[in-house]
Amino acid sequence: MITELKSVRDVWKKMPTQRHARLFLENAIWGDDRFCPHCGSLSSRPLCGASVRAGLYQCAEKECRSQFTVTTRTPLHATKLDLRIWIAAMFLVLTSSKGISSVVMSRILGVNQKTAWKLGHAIREMMDDRQSIAGRLSGVVEVDEAFVGGKPKFRHGVKNKRGRGTGKPIALVAAARNGQARAILLPNTQGRTMKPIMEDWIDPGSVLVTDKNPSYRKIGTSFANHHTVQHNKRQYANRKTGAHINTVEAVNAVVQRALIGVYHRLAQKHLQRYLDEIIWRWNHRAPETRVRTRKSASGRSSSETTIVWKPIPVVDQMRGLLCEAVGRQIRRTPSWGLRWP
Numbered sequence: 329m330i331t332e333l334k335s336v337r338d339v340w341k342k343m344p345t346q347r348h349a350r351l352f353l354e355n356a357i358w359g360d361d362r363f364c365p366h367c368g369s370l371s372s373r374p375l376c377g378a379s380v381r382a383g384l385y386q387c388a389e390k391e392c393r394s395q396f397t398v399t400t401r402t403p404l405h406a407t408k409l410d411l412r413i414w415i416a417a418m419f420l421v422l423t424s425s426k427g428i429s430s431v432v433m434s435r436i437l438g439v440n441q442k443t444a445w446k447l448g449h450a451i452r453e454m455m456d457d458r459q460s461i462a463g464r465l466s467g468v469v470e471v472d473e474a475f476v477g478g479k480p481k482f483r484h485g486v487k488n489k490r491g492r493g494t495g496k497p498i499a500l501v502a503a504a505r506n507g508q509a510r511a512i513l514l515p516n517t518q519g520r521t522m523k524p525i526m527e528d529w530i531d532p533g534s535v536l537v538t539d540k541n542p543s544y545r546k547i548g549t550s551f552a553n554h555h556t557v558q559h560n561k562r563q564y565a566n567r568k569t570g571a572h573i574n575t576v577e578a579v580n581a582v583v584q585r586a587l588i589g590v591y592h593r594l595a596q597k598h599l600q601r602y603l604d605e606i607i608w609r610w611n612h613r614a615p616e617t618r619v620r621t622r623k624s625a626s627g628r629s630s631s632e633t634t635i636v637w638k639p640i641p642v643v644d645q646m647r648g649l650l651c652e653a654v655g656r657q658i659r660r661t662p663s664w665g666l667r668w669p
């Protein structure tokens with residue numbers, strides 16, 4: 329079983345043939361329980377014979393009897409690419425801390441840019457963590473809105489507005505202090521739009537921290553406690569309660585950097601998927617404690633512990649992606665677009 333991949337080259341080293349790649353995917357998607365992607369039945373048999381392509385199975389359920397492979401009804405459905413290209417593309421998306429553009433990906437994988445673009449979107453389709461099986465956010469949960477969509481064009485003598493009222497797409501971002509986050513694009517920042525989303529995301533026993541936006545006032549009553557900070561008065565931590573929204577601001581900073589630096593030419597209809605990718609990366613980190621010992625001039629030593637959040641191993645992330653892949657099929661349109669059946 330493959331437990332580690334260190335580089336794109338490693339993919340070909342550890343999977344010398346397409347069959348190895350297929351077995352890797354079968355193990356990640358099905359584990360020990362191969363199931364039919366059409367009806368979910370656990371009973372199926374491999375099809376063999378000279379004219380049958382490798383990795384084809386037939387469902388044994390009387391009403392179904394469908395034939396399937398490991399990629400059926402996943403974003404990899406009916407792919408003509410070498411499966412190792414897919415695995416290498418996943419490696420690139422999961423390990424690039426600020427995301428990877430299709431231009432760069434096409435150069436590394438040796439595929440054309442349109443193919444790389446589609447690979448990227450198919451992989452992002454699996455990164456939607458909004459209905460995470462990990463459950464609701466809990467503990468202290470910070471919520472803020474982010475205005476996404478790049479910097480406005482510089483025009484001489486024109487002072488560009490910031491924040492609300494710029495007409496930029498708005499994302500609602502929630503981040504628990506324990507390392508989990510969620511983000512979704514919003515049509516507006518009205519309380520009645522945000523309330524059901526926040527109630528769905530956040531455990532009612534949590535302590536909510538937001539800025540003073542009045543929309544949050546009523547929503548706050550759905551949770552155990554609600555603290556606020558007044559950002560427009562340059563108050564970044566509430567002196568009385570110690571409340572701050574630094575965690576969610578850190579998530580927003582990552583979003584802004586990725587959208588300006590890497591994905592600067594993106595269409596709004598794909599924005600949610602880029603958000604999903606950034607949040608996925610944020611959610612798949614684990615804390616690492618580091619102790620640093622320092623010696624002062626007088627010879628006295630003191631130690632300082634810091635917590636550094638590191639991405640979890642890439643193969644574990646791939647397994648996490650793939651185990652939710654069935655049912656997330658993407659179809660291509662004749663004009664090189666994407667379509668969701």
Ligand SMILES: [Zn+2]
Nearest residue numbers: 364367387392
């Ligand atoms: Zn079936």
